[in-house]
Amino acid sequence: MAVPLVLLYTVAAGCCYYAMTIRPSGTWDKNAYAATSLLCFLTIAASTLALLLTVAPASVRRAMGRWWLVPPLVLIAVATVRWMLGS
Known part of the structure; x- marks a missing residue:
């Protein structure tokens, strides 16, 4: 389960x-404002998907620590602030 999460984190962090x-x-x-909005949306979407993958199955939650929840939450917060300030 770590491989798809790391890939999603990488995509979200790049965006x-x-x-x-x-x-x-x-x-x-x-165009720059539109690109910023799109990249923020993609960051939030990829981070939300990673967050849902982390919290959904009970067997994964037991095997993985809570620190797996930190990267998507931080990325969502940063992208939301950038989206609000950039528009």
């Missing part, structure tokens, strides 16, 4: 990184 590094050239740069 979050690019969402944080995109800087619009000005208020007229609608």
Whole structure:
């Protein structure tokens, strides 16, 4: 179960990184704002999927520690803040 979660975390972290590094050239740069919004949405979607995979099956919850919940929650928080401030 760790392999799909790490892959989802990597995708979400990559999207979050690019969402944080995109800087619009000005208020007229609608493409940069749209890309930031899309990347934030993809970060939240991938992190939510990883979160659901972590908490869904009871057998996985017993085998995995609670620290597996931290990365998607942090990524969701960062992407949400960026989405709110970037729009």
